[in-house]
Amino acid sequence: MNKRPTLADVAARAGMSKTAVSLVLNNRPGSRLSDDAVARIHEAARELDYRPNAQARSLRLGTTGTVGFISDDVTVTRFASPMIRGLLDAADEQDRGVLIAETFKHPKQLRKAMEAMVDRQVDGLIFGALSARLVDLPPLPAGMRAVTVNCVNPEVPVAVLPDEEQAGYAVTRQLLDAGHAAGLAVIGNAPVARSDPRVSVTINRRFKGIQRALDESGVTPVAVEDIEFWEPWNGYDATKRVLESDAPVTALLCLNDRVSFGAQQAMTERGLRVPDDVSIASFDDDEIASYMRPALTTARLPYEQMGRQALELLLRPEESPGEHLVEMPLQVRGSIRPLA
Amino acid sequence: MNKRPTLADVAARAGMSKTAVSLVLNNRPGSRLSDDAVARIHEAARELDYRPNAQARSLRLGTTGTVGFISDDVTVTRFASPMIRGLLDAADEQDRGVLIAETFKHPKQLRKAMEAMVDRQVDGLIFGALSARLVDLPPLPAGMRAVTVNCVNPEVPVAVLPDEEQAGYAVTRQLLDAGHAAGLAVIGNAPVARSDPRVSVTINRRFKGIQRALDESGVTPVAVEDIEFWEPWNGYDATKRVLESDAPVTALLCLNDRVSFGAQQAMTERGLRVPDDVSIASFDDDEIASYMRPALTTARLPYEQMGRQALELLLRPEESPGEHLVEMPLQVRGSIRPLA
DNA sequence: GTCTCGTGCTGAAAGGTTTTAGCACTGGCG
DNA sequence: CGCCAGTGCTAAAACCTTTCAGCACGAGAC
Numbered sequence: 001m002n003k004r005p006t007l008a009d010v011a012a013r014a015g016m017s018k019t020a021v022s023l024v025l026n027n028r029p030g031s032r033l034s035d036d037a038v039a040r041i042h043e044a045a046r047e048l049d050y051r052p053n054a055q056a057r058s059l060r061l062g063t064t065g066t067v068g069f070i071s072d073d074v075t076v077t078r079f080a081s082p083m084i085r086g087l088l089d090a091a092d093e094q095d096r097g098v099l100i101a102e103t104f105k106h107p108k109q110l111r112k113a114m115e116a117m118v119d120r121q122v123d124g125l126i127f128g129a130l131s132a133r134l135v136d137l138p139p140l141p142a143g144m145r146a147v148t149v150n151c152v153n154p155e156v157p158v159a160v161l162p163d164e165e166q167a168g169y170a171v172t173r174q175l176l177d178a179g180h181a182a183g184l185a186v187i188g189n190a191p192v193a194r195s196d197p198r199v200s201v202t203i204n205r206r207f208k209g210i211q212r213a214l215d216e217s218g219v220t221p222v223a224v225e226d227i228e229f230w231e232p233w234n235g236y237d238a239t240k241r242v243l244e245s246d247a248p249v250t251a252l253l254c255l256n257d258r259v260s261f262g263a264q265q266a267m268t269e270r271g272l273r274v275p276d277d278v279s280i281a282s283f284d285d286d287e288i289a290s291y292m293r294p295a296l297t298t299a300r301l302p303y304e305q306m307g308r309q310a311l312e313l314l315l316r317p318e319e320s321p322g323e324h325l326v327e328m329p330l331q332v333r334g335s336i337r338p339l340a
Numbered sequence: 341m342n343k344r345p346t347l348a349d350v351a352a353r354a355g356m357s358k359t360a361v362s363l364v365l366n367n368r369p370g371s372r373l374s375d376d377a378v379a380r381i382h383e384a385a386r387e388l389d390y391r392p393n394a395q396a397r398s399l400r401l402g403t404t405g406t407v408g409f410i411s412d413d414v415t416v417t418r419f420a421s422p423m424i425r426g427l428l429d430a431a432d433e434q435d436r437g438v439l440i441a442e443t444f445k446h447p448k449q450l451r452k453a454m455e456a457m458v459d460r461q462v463d464g465l466i467f468g469a470l471s472a473r474l475v476d477l478p479p480l481p482a483g484m485r486a487v488t489v490n491c492v493n494p495e496v497p498v499a500v501l502p503d504e505e506q507a508g509y510a511v512t513r514q515l516l517d518a519g520h521a522a523g524l525a526v527i528g529n530a531p532v533a534r535s536d537p538r539v540s541v542t543i544n545r546r547f548k549g550i551q552r553a554l555d556e557s558g559v560t561p562v563a564v565e566d567i568e569f570w571e572p573w574n575g576y577d578a579t580k581r582v583l584e585s586d587a588p589v590t591a592l593l594c595l596n597d598r599v600s601f602g603a604q605q606a607m608t609e610r611g612l613r614v615p616d617d618v619s620i621a622s623f624d625d626d627e628i629a630s631y632m633r634p635a636l637t638t639a640r641l642p643y644e645q646m647g648r649q650a651l652e653l654l655l656r657p658e659e660s661p662g663e664h665l666v667e668m669p670l671q672v673r674g675s676i677r678p679l680a
Numbered sequence: 681g682t683c684t685c686g687t688g689c690t691g692a693a694a695g696g697t698t699t700t701a702g703c704a705c706t707g708g709c710g
Numbered sequence: 711c712g713c714c715a716g717t718g719c720t721a722a723a724a725c726c727t728t729t730c731a732g733c734a735c736g737a738g739a740c
């Protein structure tokens with residue numbers, strides 16, 4: 001039952017002082033130790049399989065090499081997974097640990113999670129949210145670095161968000177370029193959500209991008225259906241309404257993939273096929289998008305990139321305040337048929 | 341730019357020694373301080389908003405109040421989310437922090453992740469995997485507590501697994517009880533996976549439970565289709581084969597929900613409806629199961645419970661070695677039609 | 681009047697690291 | 711010879727907590 005070797009053990013074995021060992025192992029420039037001494041120290045450390053005690057080091061340094069990730073619900077939803085992946089990946093590259101907490105229940109929980117992390121002396125905090133919205137946060141301790149990802153907060157200087165305007169433009173462009181200018185229906189206008197930043201700060205940008213593409217080509221949709229929540233059954237209902245209205249629809253621009261999924265079911269029920277009868281494109285690249293047949297053309301929410309970028313921005317010494325937009329790449333699959 | 345207050349600050353303010361403050365704040369039994377002193381100390385701590393320095397405490401105590409969670413891929417997939425939720429939830433209740441890492445790339449990464457956590461002196465390690473399989477782990481440091489969740493390893497004494505045998509039985513029972521004894525097809529036998537514990541240690545139990553229910557009622561399926569990987573397109577193909585064989589099928593027992601999803605597509609294409617023409621039941625309660633119309637009857641993989649239980653077992657002082665099976669609750673939805 | 685015991689409290693060490701300040705020695709220069 | 715600069719190295723403090731050992735004092739017992 002022998003404990004972990006300490007710096008002192010290494011020093012003793014190498015016949016040097018703790019100072020010397022510390023200097024060598026952290027190879028501090030300017031410490032002029034003989035080559036012989038350096039070699040002996042390295043050898044002793046290797047033999048003992050010495051690993052520094054992180055607590056002791058943090059205590060001395062006031063820094064832990066650990067960052068905290070706090071999310072409302074993200075951690076905990078399928079949406080989150082790629083975000084965490086990106087974050088962990090980047091953290092690993094920079095030899096940082098990641099402490100994680102979720103706070104989906106209550107502001108009190110958020111405060112508690114933050115305190116727990118601050119007590120553990122994290123070097124920075126990343127706040128993530130499920131939907132890209134304005135979030136409330138308790139005041140940050142002075143000097144605490146922070147970045148928000150997929151959300152914004154006035155106290156936090158740097159935010160990582162998906163570039164929804166670009167995506168709105170790209171998806172619409174894709175449909176128009178395929179010749180669907182005359183028969184385009186938009187499934188999922190969301191008047192309520194669009195007016196409340198606490199629901200989403202980016203949703204309007206998605207629409208703005210869509211509008212820009214439409215204006216550019218002088219196109220007016222043949223139908224625009226409101227949906228309050230972008231869920232499959234609502235997409236199903238809305239699509240049904242459009243199909244029953246006898247509007248000359250050749251393509252559905254759905255506001256997300258779950259809506260597309262519902263839309264496709266509605267079409268299948270009426271004997272319409274994708275993309276032969278009606279094309280579909282949408283947003284998010286939800287898992288479901290690749291299960292559908294044909295697979296869905298969609299603009300991907302780049303969660304992994306966002307997670308990665310959040311961590312890198314947090315650790316980057318030079319502040320780069322402001323919004324960092326991450327491109328939403330278009331996944332071109334089989335759901336759009338080019339019209340002759 | 342004032343730093344956090346320390347124990348010494350509180351002591352000074354209360355006119356007491358650091359010892360006294362420590363005693364009071366951790367209310368150690370047997371330390372007999374006057375009521376007056378206790379009150380003064382609490383007051384001083386409150387006024388300064390004192391919070392103990394976690395590193396210093398850990399250094400002294402050799403314990404950090406933090407557990408590590410390492411997963412192959414779990415962190416990072418939608419499967420994982422509920423597991424992490426359960427784990428974080430339980431951790432929060434016990435005032436533990438959770439350090440997280442993933443190792444989906446390489447054994448070397450796993451080793452590195454473990455070392456990082458051991459260096460940070462976690463009080464215990466939880467290993468999670470995407471599929472319930474036998475995993476390789478580097479040797480654990482002596483005295484390190486550990487539990488595996490959704491995987492097993494000979495070095496780790498306690499493992500948390502879903503109770504697949506019970507689920508197999510329950511799902512099959514549900515179909516048989518609905519009168520489908522004479523027309524039951526099994527979609528997704530997986531001969532290769534069944535023979536390799538490094539792919540899955542639980543898959544055989546699922547089949548065992550199915551078999552038990554079949555034997556109990558003296559039922560032989562009208563078809564058993566092999567599928568190597570349980571993905572939608574394979575389910576689609578397998579179902580198509582069954583439908584084309586003209587076997588008198590009234591119900592499909594699919595081995596997971598993604599297979600069900602593909603199966604349903606194959607049926608829709610042939611103009612068959614669920615559940616009117618054919619019933620379906622399966623396993624996992626994947627997100628997709630609730631999107632399907634009708635929603636799928638399925639045995640839920642209880643990831644959240646498993647995560648929670650893993651953490652609780654890790655922290656429970658009395659060892660309870662062995663496998664801990666968590667029930668897979670049957671989600672009864674609309675995909676099974678009772679036959680008259 | 682001395683001993684013993686209980687009460688209320690504190691000093692100092694320990695835990696493992698980093699870092700500042702400085703010691704001892706050598707060789708070269710005036 | 712005396713001085714200085716450079717070289718190779720180390721003692722000790724500091725980071726903040728917990729806890730062991732024990733001090734001082736007063737009261738009661740003998």
